[in-house]
Amino acid sequence: MKNIKITITALMALFLFQSCSEDKMDDINKNVNNPADIVSRLIITNVMVNSAFTVTGSDASFYGGIYSELNAGNHNQMYNAQIRRNDPTLASTYSNGWDNLYEQLRTLAIIIDKCSTGEEKGNYQTLGIAQILTAYNLAVLTDLYGDVPYTEAGKPGVIYQPKVDKQEIIYADVFKRLNEGIANLKTTTTYPSLGNQDVIYEGNSAKWIKAANGLLARYTMRLSLRKADYQGVINYVNASFADVDDELRLVNTSVPNPYARFQLDRRAISLAKSFYDTMVANGTADARTDAFFTKIEGEVVPFDNSKADIEGQDIYSISALISEQNPIYLLSYHELLFLKAEAQARLGLPEAQATMNAAITAAYTKKQVVKFTAAQAQTYIASIPTLTGNALLKKIMVEKHISFYENEGVESYNDIRRLQAMGNGDFIPMVNPKPELFPQRFAYGLSDVSTNANIKELFGDGTYVYKEKVWWAGGTR
Template identity: 50%
Template sequence: MKKYKGILFLVMASLSLISCSEDRMDEINKNVNNPTNMATRFAITDAMTKTAFSNTGSELAFYTGVYVELSAGGFGQMYSAETRNGEPQSATTYNNSWNSQYSTMYNLKIIIDKCTIGEEKGNYTTLGIAQILYAYNLALLTDMYGDVPFSEAFQPGVIYTPKLDHQEDLYKTIFATLEDAIVNLEKTSSYPALGTQDLIYGGNNAKWIKAANGLLARYTLRLSFKSPDYDKVLTYVSKSFASRNEEFKMVNSGIPNPFYQLDNARGYLFSSKSLFEKLNARPNDPRVTGYFEKIKKTSGAPLTYEFYENGVSPQSQNYSYSALLDASNPIYMLSYHELLFIKAEAEARKSASVTSTVSLVAAVTAAFNKAQSINFSTTDVASYVAGLNITTNEDLLKEIAVQKYFSFYDDESVEAYNDYRRLLAMYGSATAHPIQLANPLNVSKFPLRLTYGNSDVSANKNVKEAFGDGTYVYKENVWWAGGTR
C-alpha cells in the first residue's frame, strides 16, 4: 500500500506542475543572467565597453591599419587582407563588427527612449552620454560602410528589410544628436550620478561635453571635401580637451587593449616597412626605432629589425612587431593629439598665408607624449619640426597630415583610414597624397570602404543589392570622399 501511496504522490505533484499558472512558468523560465529590462545606469556601462573594445579597437582597427600600412598583415586573416585575398570584398570579413555596431546602437536607442519618454524620463546625464555614444557609433558605421540601414532599422519583428539611408542624411543626425547631448548634459538631473558605472569619465559631465565638442570638430573636418567650415571646426576645438587627461578613451584594468590581445593570442600584425621608411625619411625621428621591436630570426642570432614589405613579403610570423603593445594601453575614441592636429589643419586650411608651425609643434608634442608604454617626452619637438624645413602653406598641410598619421600608430588606425580617404578626395589622386602607400596592389585594390556584414547581405534585399559581388569596395568612395553612397 505504501508503494501505491508514493506513486499517487508523484502523480499529484506532476499534475500540480502542469496546472502551474503561465505567470509562474514565465518566472521559472526567466534567465536572471540575461535580463530583458534593466536600469540604464547598468546598460550604459555595457554600451561603453562594446563601443570601445568591440567596435573601435578590434577588427575594424586591425583591418584598416593594414590598409593604410600602419601595420602589416603577415599571417592568417591579416595576411589575406594584406594581399587582398578575398578579405576586403567578402561579406563575412567584417560581419562581427557589423553586428556588434548595430546591437550597441540598438541598446543605446533603448536607453535614449527610456530617458526621454520611458520610466527614466528626466535622467539627463545618462541620456546625454547615450546620445554621444549613439552618434559616435553611427559615425563609425557610416564612415566604414557608407549608406547603411538606419531610419527603418532597430524595429525587430516590424521591418525586416530596412532601406539604406544616405550618408549625407546620417551625418545630419550625427551632428544633431551630439548637439542635443550637450544640451542634456548641461541640465540638472534628479537621478544619481553614474560614478563608477561610467568607465570613461567617472560621471564627469563636463568631460563628456568636451568629448562631444571634440567629435563635432572631427566630423566637421571630415566633411571638408564636401562643405568646408574651418571656423566651426576651431570653435568646437576651443570647447574640447585641454590635456590628454580629458581624452575620450577607455582605460580599465579589466578591459585589455585589443591590439595587445591580438598579438598575444594570434600574432597576425607586424612592423610595416612602409611606415618605417616614412619615419626614417625625417631627420632624427625617435619613433623610427621606438615604434618597433627587434627580433631574433634564428636561435643565437643578434636582435635585428625585420620589416614586412607591404603586399610583397611572404606569410610568416618571423617579423618585427610593435614596441607599443601593452594590455594597459588606452582604447582611443578621440585623443588629445588628434584634436590638436585637427586644430592645426583647420588653421592652415583657413588661410593660404598660414605657415606658422606653432600648432603643429603642439600636436606633435602631444603625440610624442601619448599614453602608451613608450613615450618620447625628452625629445625637443620644436627642433625636430624646424628640421622638417616647412616654408609654405602647402608644406605645412602635408606635414600635418603625415605627422597625424604617425600619431595614430598603432591602435588609432580607424581614424588614420578615415583621414587617408578624406585627403585622397581633397588632393585628387594617390600620387598627390601626402601619405604615399607602398603596397603595389593598391593600384587597383585599395579598399575605399568596407563591405556590409553578411548577416544583412544574406537577409536584406536592399543591402544585398548594394553589395553586389563586393568589388564595389575598390571602386566607390563613400559620400564624404566624393562618392554617391
C-alpha cells in the same frame, strides 16, 4: 449523492491548488539573473566597453590600419587583406564589426527611449551620453560602410528588410545627436550621476561635453570635401579637450587593449616598410623611430608592402609599444590638436606650425606603457624647419599619421581616403602594388547581405568596395 459532493469538492480543491501553483510557478520561472528590464545606468557601461574594444579597437582598426599602411598584414586573414586576396570583397570579412555596431545602436536606442519618454524620463546625463555614443557608433558605421540601414534598422519583428539610408542623411543625424547630447548634459536632473558605471569619465558631464565638441571637430573636418568649415573645426577644438587627461579613451584593467591582445594571440600584424620609411625620413632627432619597433638579430625588419612579401609569423618587426594596458582611443588629444593644426594651415593662419608642435608633443607623451618625454619631443621639433603652405599641411598630416600608430587605424584609414578625395593623396602615398584594389570602403556584413534584399542588391559580387567611394570622399554612396 455524498460521493458526488466529495468528488466535486476534491476537484474544486485540485483546481484551486493548480491555480495557486501556476501563479507561484510564474514567480519561480522568472530568471532573476536575466531580467527583462534593466535600468539604463547598468546598460550603458556595456556600450562604453563595446564601443571601445569591439567597435573601435578590434577588426575595424586592424583592417583600416593595413589599408592605410599604418601596419602590414603578415599572416592569415590580415595577409589576405594586405595582398588583396578575396577578403576585402567578402561579406564575411567584416561581419563581426557590422553586427557589433548595430548591436550598440540598438542598445543605445533603448537607453534613449527610457531616458527621454520612458520610465527614466528626465535622466538627462545618461540620455546625453547615450546620444553622444550613438553619434560615435553611427559615424564609425557609415564611415566604413557608406550608405547603410539606419532609420528602419533595429526593429526586429517589425521591419525585416530595412531600407538603406544615404550617408549624407546619416551624417546630419550624427551632428544632431551630438548637439542634443551636449544640451541634455547641461540640463539639471534629479537622477544620480553615473559615477563608476561610466568607465570613461566617471559621470563627469563636463568631460563628456568636451568629448562631444571634439567629435564635432572631427566630423566637421571629415566633410571638408562636401562643405569646408575650417573655422568651425577650430571653434569645436577650442571647446574640447584642454589636455590629455580629458581625452575620450578607455583604460580598464579588465579590458585589454585589443591590438595587443590580437598580436599576442595571432601575431598577424607587422611593421609596414612604407611606414618605417616615413619615420626614418624624420631623421635621427625623432627618438620614436628607434624605439617604436622590435628588432630581429639587432635589425629592424619591415614587411615590404610595396610587393607581396612572404607570409609568415615572427619574421618581421612588430610594434615595441604593445601592452594590454595601453589606452583604447575613441578620440585622442593628439588627434584633436592635429585637426586644429590642419584647419589653421588650410586657412593660412600663422599659428598652424605651433599647433602642430603641440600635437607632436601630445603624441610623444600620450599615456601608454612605453613612454616618451616632452624633452624628446622638443628635440625633434627643433629639427623641423619653418614650413608654410602645402609643405606645412603635408607635415601636419604625416605627423598625424605617425601619431595614430599602432592602433588608431580607423581614423588613419578615414584620413587617407579624405586626403585622396581632396587632391592631397601624395601627402601619404600608398605603395601597395595593386593601387586599383585600394578598398574605398568595407563590404557589408553577411548577416544583411544574406537576408536583406536592399543590401544584397548593393553588394553584388563585392567588388564595389574597390570602385565606389563613400559620399564624403566624393562618391555617391
